[in-house]
Amino acid sequence: MRETMTGTRTHGHARTGPSARLVAAVAAIAMLAAACGPASATAIAADGLERRADGWHGLPLERERQLPDVQLEDTDGEPFELASDLRGTPTLLFFGYSSCPDICPIHLAAIASAMDTAGVDFDELDVVFVSVDPERDTPEQIEDFLSNFSSQMIGLHGDLEVVEEALDQLDMGGPVVEGPDPRGDGDLIGHPAQVIGFDADGEAKRAWPFGARRSDWVSDLPKVVEEWS
Amino acid sequence: MNVAFWCSSNPGQIWTWRYTPFLGVWLVAATFIGGYVLAHRRAGRALDPRRLRLWCFGVLALFLVSEWPIGQLGVGYLATVGIARYIIYSFVAAPLLIAGLPDWLVDRWFPAGTRRERTLRAVTYWPVALLLFNAVLFGTHLPATIDGLKTTQLGSFGVDVLHLFAALVWWWPAMRRAPAEPNAIQEPLRAFYLFASSVLMFVPAAFLTFSPLPLYGLYELAPPLWLGFDTLQDQQAAGIVMNIGGGFVLWGIIASLFLRWAAEQQRADEETRQLRNARTLERIRALETDRDPTG
Numbered sequence: 325m326r327e328t329m330t331g332t333r334t335h336g337h338a339r340t341g342p343s344a345r346l347v348a349a350v351a352a353i354a355m356l357a358a359a360c361g362p363a364s365a366t367a368i369a370a371d372g373l374e375r376r377a378d379g380w381h382g383l384p385l386e387r388e389r390q391l392p393d394v395q396l397e398d399t400d401g402e403p404f405e406l407a408s409d410l411r412g413t414p415t416l417l418f419f420g421y422s423s424c425p426d427i428c429p430i431h432l433a434a435i436a437s438a439m440d441t442a443g444v445d446f447d448e449l450d451v452v453f454v455s456v457d458p459e460r461d462t463p464e465q466i467e468d469f470l471s472n473f474s475s476q477m478i479g480l481h482g483d484l485e486v487v488e489e490a491l492d493q494l495d496m497g498g499p500v501v502e503g504p505d506p507r508g509d510g511d512l513i514g515h516p517a518q519v520i521g522f523d524a525d526g527e528a529k530r531a532w533p534f535g536a537r538r539s540d541w542v543s544d545l546p547k548v549v550e551e552w553s
Numbered sequence: 554m555n556v557a558f559w560c561s562s563n564p565g566q567i568w569t570w571r572y573t574p575f576l577g578v579w580l581v582a583a584t585f586i587g588g589y590v591l592a593h594r595r596a597g598r599a600l601d602p603r604r605l606r607l608w609c610f611g612v613l614a615l616f617l618v619s620e621w622p623i624g625q626l627g628v629g630y631l632a633t634v635g636i637a638r639y640i641i642y643s644f645v646a647a648p649l650l651i652a653g654l655p656d657w658l659v660d661r662w663f664p665a666g667t668r669r670e671r672t673l674r675a676v677t678y679w680p681v682a683l684l685l686f687n688a689v690l691f692g693t694h695l696p697a698t699i700d701g702l703k704t705t706q707l708g709s710f711g712v713d714v715l716h717l718f719a720a721l722v723w724w725w726p727a728m729r730r731a732p733a734e735p736n737a738i739q740e741p742l743r744a745f746y747l748f749a750s751s752v753l754m755f756v757p758a759a760f761l762t763f764s765p766l767p768l769y770g771l772y773e774l775a776p777p778l779w780l781g782f783d784t785l786q787d788q789q790a791a792g793i794v795m796n797i798g799g800g801f802v803l804w805g806i807i808a809s810l811f812l813r814w815a816a817e818q819q820r821a822d823e824e825t826r827q828l829r830n831a832r833t834l835e836r837i838r839a840l841e842t843d844r845d846p847t848g
Contacts (some may be wrong), residue, residue: 347570350584372770425567425568425776425777426567426775426776427557429777429780430773430774430776430777432782433777433784434773437783437785441765441766469780472780472781497559498559505567506567506569506571507567507569514559515559516558516559517557517558517559518558531558533558534557534558534774535557535774537767537773538766538767538773539766539769540626541765
């Protein structure tokens with residue numbers, strides 16, 4: 325499964341009109357301006373996921389997988405068994421960290437907003453965020469981070485070994501320290517960028533990589549609730 | 554399909570408040586001012602301080618919204634700033650640049666009888682200019698255009714050039730309106746001309762304001778500047794900026810131009826009336842003189 329996851333014309337007025345040299349100079353300046361001007365901040369194509377033949381936008385998983393059998397802690401300090409505590413309700417599981425500058429907040433904002441638009445309630449779908457940065461992500465930090473999207477999202481944390489074990493059970497790599505954050509806020513951490521969807525029995529069904537847009541979620545979330553409950 | 558399965562520093566350019574100069578923008582601004590001064594020198598003409606000031610303010614407006622940070626924010630992070638850039642290009646920079654152009658320089662750049670002058674005349678004929686400006690307005694705010702072009706520096710530059718070009722063409726018949734000017738439009742047609750565009754601008758603004766989903770993937774998937782300001786809020790704010798900038802500010806310009814025209818008309822009427830009164834008075838006096846037997 326890991327492989328699928330990481331995978332001029334001149335005329336009589338020549339003295340008054342722009343010369344060929346001038347035109348060439350303007351063209352050169354334009355090219356240089358184009359090469360030295362601002363552009364989009366994201367390298368990801370902005371057209372979202374394609375609608376697949378089965379009607380879903382999320383990608384189907386090729387190998388069978390279950391919710392990881394690990395114990396973490398929620399933001400109230402209570403133990404949380406991923407495999408058992410999430411059974412009975414479809415789940416969207418995402419590994420990230422609260423200092424993440426791009427993918428984590430974009431994914432979570434998209435899910436929260438799409439749930440609102442699609443009329444999907446947090447009683448019908450669990451959205452779980454597992455921190456891959458136990459050093460910086462205190463329960464308060466996680467709670468504060470998630471409150472930017474929805475306070476009904478479930479924030480979990482645990483020792484790095486436990487988080488790595490959970491990722492390993494899902495055939496996903498990481499986390500990896502990638503070097504200093506240009507904002508001067510500690511280090512950037514590499515981690516899987518996809519959201520994994522589990523049905524009510526805890527079986528992994530689909531993944532939504534980064535690049536999924538709200539329109540993708542609005543299309544898929546009602547199906548998650550209807551078909552996976 | 555271009556998506557990411559790994560969150561690293563590669564997929565997005567994280568926003569920081571560290572100054573990043575855009576050399577291309579500096580170069581274009583320098584070319585605009587240098588070219589203006591050079592054109593005066595080559596023609597042996599003295600610089601008119603008032604026109605030079607207008608030209609420089611136009612270039613300054615272009616520069617400020619193209620350089621860091623506004624340029625980068627507008628192109629890659631916030632739709633609100635992206636729309637604000639369009640408003641500044643179209644309704645501030647373009648009219649200032651046209652106001653800064655002396656007639657002799659226009660005649661020099663577009664000599665009478667040349668193909669260039671005929672093209673200018675064809676493009677700035679007001680129905681054509683109105684159509685072109687609005688085609689660019691609608692075309693360059695389509696999600697496919699924004700997401701397809703602004704993701705590259707060349708595409709982004711091309712959209713900016715198109716915005717400035719369309720705005721210059723659009724303002725041309727409304728601003729260069731001396732009776733001898735080809736395609737010059739006078740009141741009340743000019744007020745209608747400007748008003749028509751302001752109304753049409755409400756259409757894309759309404760899409761931005763009322764769409765339940767983000768229209769532009771570019772802004773939706775860009776690293777957020779701060780948490781809590783959602784991309785949909787940004788889009789709604791962009792719609793409001795287009796409404797206010799494109800609508801109400803333009804209406805303000807229309808109202809002031811219309812009031813100025815009304816005052817000119819009133820003054821002209823008053824002068825005509827006074828002239829007629831004076832002539833009538835002269836005729837009466839002449840008649841009285843003819844009737845006076847002692848005269």
